[in-house]
Amino acid sequence: MTPIPWSPRPRPWTGHAGAAGVRRWPDRGPNQEDRHRVLVAEVEGLSKRYGTVQALDGVDVAIEPGCTGLVGSNGAGKSTLIKLLLGLLVPDQGRASVLGHDVAADPLAVRARVGYLPEGACLPEDVTAADFVAFMAQLGGLPPRPARERAAEVCYQVGLDEERYRAVGGFSTGMQQRVKLAVALVHDPSFLLLDEPTDGMDPQGREDMLELIARIRGELGIDVLVSTHLLGDVERVCDRVVMVHGGHVLAQGSIAEVAGTTEPGFGIQLGDNGPEVLAALAAAGLNARPSGRGSGGPMASPPVDEILVQGSSDLVRDVAAERGWPLRRLVPRAPSLEETFLRLQAANAGPAAPAADQPAQATPEAVWGARR
């Protein structure tokens, strides 16, 4: 589908007969450049140190087209990675490329095609949203008149109607996040970097923001990288995830791959001796691990309340019968992203943590192998 040229004047709606005034974002099919693009961003051996703190330690990340979640706890290196992708920081080691441009060699070309929603307050208080978004559009290269018109359009799309003529200083946190999203979108970027987009928002505002992000990817065809520590948000809107912790990449891949849900799994309660049960299941060739919902938390010492298993339920039955353990519960259950993250984080912090130079691709084997 040919991209619809943006026009300063409203065009007659030629779509289906829906409710008048509905906010409809036309699909954007891949253009010639997109079709040949394999990766939106690529990072190889990237390291960054702040004084004595190693923020990133030789990370390799591949961001594929689509919506990718960048998750990690506070201080994990998420914002540092984003700033390195934007060329705002100079890496100590390694290289990064975004949309085919080497970040170190041509940071301005990268920034011309990338939209960024930073974490925290960053808006001028005594300027109206419309004026500021138009100003930022001009910084993206748009001439003044199209910049004003496009600012009005984008403000409307992110849910700022008449409010856009008010000074930003009087806005709620949710509205300020919308202004920041409008700023990120107004110059029509090909790749959006959203740093904690739902930070400080109330539940309804958070829902709205997640819906907006989903529409940006789904209807506009803009690739998105969402940095957050809210894994539920990532599960809602992303199709891929990169998990970082302590400057290392714990796992990356599609959410199904990382969470280990590419094959059916189930949760069981079997006997009282967690480690013994886990060992017996592993000996039977089953991928089994604590769910992380037990009283002791992820990778906890016994008792283990629930064990997640991937493989044949018949094998579980056979193991239980051989040992004489009561099979108290067996239900279909996939591990959540949060459980996976906590387990990988704990594994990374333990003595069996992978060395920094080991690849951390999240094939199911790699994820489940962390337990072994």
Add this chain to the structure above:
Amino acid sequence: MTELSTTPAGTIYDRGYRHYEGPREGRGRRVRAIAVAGVRRVLGLKRNWKTKVVPWGLLVLAFGPVLAFIGVRVLFAEAADEFFTYAQYLRIVAGLLLLFAATAGPELLCPDRRQNVLALIFTRPVTRSDYLLAKLAALLAVMGLIAIVPLVVLFCGNTLTADSAATYLGDHLDDLGKILIAGSVLTVFYSVTALAAASLTDRRAAATAGYLGVFLGSSALANILFFTAQFDGKRWVAFLSLSGLPGRFVDGLFGAGFDPGTLAEQARFTGPGYLAGMAAVAAVAAAVLIWRVLRLRP
């Protein structure tokens, strides 16, 4: 009875998001956008009335006497002939420029850092050099408006209200050149020093107070040292007076002579000497400004 129309009377417009396929401009547009936004900010345009009080008040003080003087000349002709000389008016303007620079410089730089707006600006294809250039251009434009335009208006008024405009223009053309030179020098001097002061803090009030304090305090210190202390080469103390340099340069340029008994008169330096002093101060301020802005981190 009214009949319903069978043809559609209205049109449904799609206000949906569309990708921008229009022209994209280069570095010049981005610099200009920041500069224009800076001018608006300094003058309080598109902001609440409180932000307009100081800049527009100073503009009224800069233009008001000139317009009033020209009005008097039109009404009473020769009666107001010696009301103002260009040097006198430039000395008044120098004071206004000091006040304007003290408020406008911090207004341009401090809020961007304090409100973390740089986190957005520098994620566009804008370099720190672009940012600095634009901010400097904005301040130079507004300061030039105060330093040069009133004097040019005064010159035009004098020319048009003279008995013979051609004769006046021929006799005083060098004054026009001096007005442009003096106005430009004062504009650059105050703009660079004010931005340098503003680059040292993200608090507007602290930058304004610090700037005025250094300029006025240095002048007081220079006078105290000159008239109370005894040491060799104390005439060089005249260059310590930052707020005195522009006025002495203007007096030297127009050949007006220094007031008797003052530090300037007793130090026996000439206009070019004070110009060199201003250049040295501006160079140091520019170095500080560049160093600070290039180190800005969003």
